[in-house]
Amino acid sequence: MIVVGSGAREHALAAALADAEHEVLIAPGNAGTAAVGRNVAVRVDDVDGIVRLADAERADLVVVGPELPLVLGVVDALGTRGVTAFGPSRAAARLEASKAFMKGFCKRHGIPTAPFAVFDDPDAAQRHLREDARARGPFAAPLVVKADGLAAGKGVVVADTVDEACAAVDRIMRGREFGDAGRVLVLEERLSGEEASFHVVCDGTRAVALAPARDHKRVGDGDRGPNTGGMGAYAPANAVTPELHATVMRDVVEPTLSGMASEGAPFRGVLFVGLMIERGIPRVLEYNVRFGDPEATVLVPMYDGDWFELLEGAALGDLSRAPAGTARGAALSVVMAAGGYPGKLRTGDAIEGLDAPLPPGAFVRHAGTARSPDGRVVTSGGRVLAVGAHASSLDEAARIAYDVVDSIRWEGEHHRRDIGRVFPAALEGK
Numbered sequence: 001m002i003v004v005g006s007g008a009r010e011h012a013l014a015a016a017l018a019d020a021e022h023e024v025l026i027a028p029g030n031a032g033t034a035a036v037g038r039n040v041a042v043r044v045d046d047v048d049g050i051v052r053l054a055d056a057e058r059a060d061l062v063v064v065g066p067e068l069p070l071v072l073g074v075v076d077a078l079g080t081r082g083v084t085a086f087g088p089s090r091a092a093a094r095l096e097a098s099k100a101f102m103k104g105f106c107k108r109h110g111i112p113t114a115p116f117a118v119f120d121d122p123d124a125a126q127r128h129l130r131e132d133a134r135a136r137g138p139f140a141a142p143l144v145v146k147a148d149g150l151a152a153g154k155g156v157v158v159a160d161t162v163d164e165a166c167a168a169v170d171r172i173m174r175g176r177e178f179g180d181a182g183r184v185l186v187l188e189e190r191l192s193g194e195e196a197s198f199h200v201v202c203d204g205t206r207a208v209a210l211a212p213a214r215d216h217k218r219v220g221d222g223d224r225g226p227n228t229g230g231m232g233a234y235a236p237a238n239a240v241t242p243e244l245h246a247t248v249m250r251d252v253v254e255p256t257l258s259g260m261a262s263e264g265a266p267f268r269g270v271l272f273v274g275l276m277i278e279r280g281i282p283r284v285l286e287y288n289v290r291f292g293d294p295e296a297t298v299l300v301p302m303y304d305g306d307w308f309e310l311l312e313g314a315a316l317g318d319l320s321r322a323p324a325g326t327a328r329g330a331a332l333s334v335v336m337a338a339g340g341y342p343g344k345l346r347t348g349d350a351i352e353g354l355d356a357p358l359p360p361g362a363f364v365r366h367a368g369t370a371r372s373p374d375g376r377v378v379t380s381g382g383r384v385l386a387v388g389a390h391a392s393s394l395d396e397a398a399r400i401a402y403d404v405v406d407s408i409r410w411e412g413e414h415h416r417r418d419i420g421r422v423f424p425a426a427l428e429g430k
Helices: 008-019 049-057 067-071 074-081 099-108 122-139 164-174 243-264 296-301 307-317 394-405 424-428
Strands: 002-005 025-028 062-064 116-119 143-147 156-159 187-188 194-204 207-209 218-220 224-227 232-235 268-278 281-288 330-337 361-368 367-370 377-379 382-393
Touching: 002 008, 002 049, 002 187, 008 232, 008 296, 008 307, 008 382, 025 049, 049 074, 062 074, 067 074, 067 218, 099 187, 099 243, 099 281, 116 122, 122 187, 122 377, 143 164, 156 164, 164 187, 187 207, 194 243, 194 307, 224 281, 232 296, 232 394, 243 268, 243 281, 268 307, 296 330, 296 382, 330 394, 361 394, 382 394
Parallel strands: 002 025, 002 062
Antiparallel strands: 116 187, 143 156, 143 187, 194 207, 194 268, 218 224, 232 330, 268 281, 330 382, 361 382, 367 377
16 A cells, blocks of 8 residues: 655554555655655655556555645546545545635535635735724734635734734735735634644545544744644543534534535545634634644544554445544654744754654654665654654653653754643753
């Protein structure tokens, strides 16, 4: 089988499949995935190359990790060659590819989300911001400005004032801060409450729910600093009670699946619903059409079932025999980032401490790593490693994870010390 991607998400999935005694190829992979399978130098945006690889290897299953190849239609292309692929079609991937489509979809199908407006003209967007603020007066809620297209998790600006929101419109639409992703903007009311990452594996009509998770987007402790692709995650998220879980399945997941089917794009793959929960009421912040990264690193050990059976069942449109269940305990993962992340990066730094034996329950998933010509593992991206543990409790998982984090070093490395909010004593540490 083939796992497409090069992040911690793909390392976690490839390791789980390899542990189940499947031969795994990873395209293109990283320094960590090379230890659980065979890396193949095919880029994630090379749809033709991925199809050729699947043909040549007679792959029984292709698991597509990142959003870009899904949006480019790799699952459709593989399907035309008779290759079973895990992930949504290009049409179904619009749930992530376009925030304007996603918001309109929620409105059409009665799925709870924040009030919003869509603009393709910066003057009209700024005029709306100022007129709306005057209409609502001093009690106007803060605003969120979102680039419509894919922006690697960074195309969102939370503005406390109208001036900040207007400046964000300028940067995104006129300054092209996120390139073509910012040609269209979504302006929406900022929701308050507690966030949760709700993942369900879908076969077009049925869904198997994984453990609810929580990630930390801001780069700094206390949720300060700019947004990133994720600085850590844990599961299960306490905010998702059994009652809330049932509500999300009924009011969000089921109408999403039925709505996509009614619009001619049945959803197969993993649906990642970003939720904001306030006073027990969930509303949709965003949809992603792939596993979150770093959420996947904690979801993999928290699934009490066979990962190949789950992924293949979804790809074939039949999850009727896939077990649904969450493992005991908790899992937590800390992202160790390169110097400068999420801004201008420094790369090529040698990573020390990776050869040390890991304590029971601990894991190290590679993301932005590569092998240098002299054989050393070096940094090659912003989020370099996801270091975590699966243990009997969140406190224990955090203790194990941060012990391992403290044993790994490279120049410029930084990470948060408050993932899971269960390790306050570590805030003054490394």
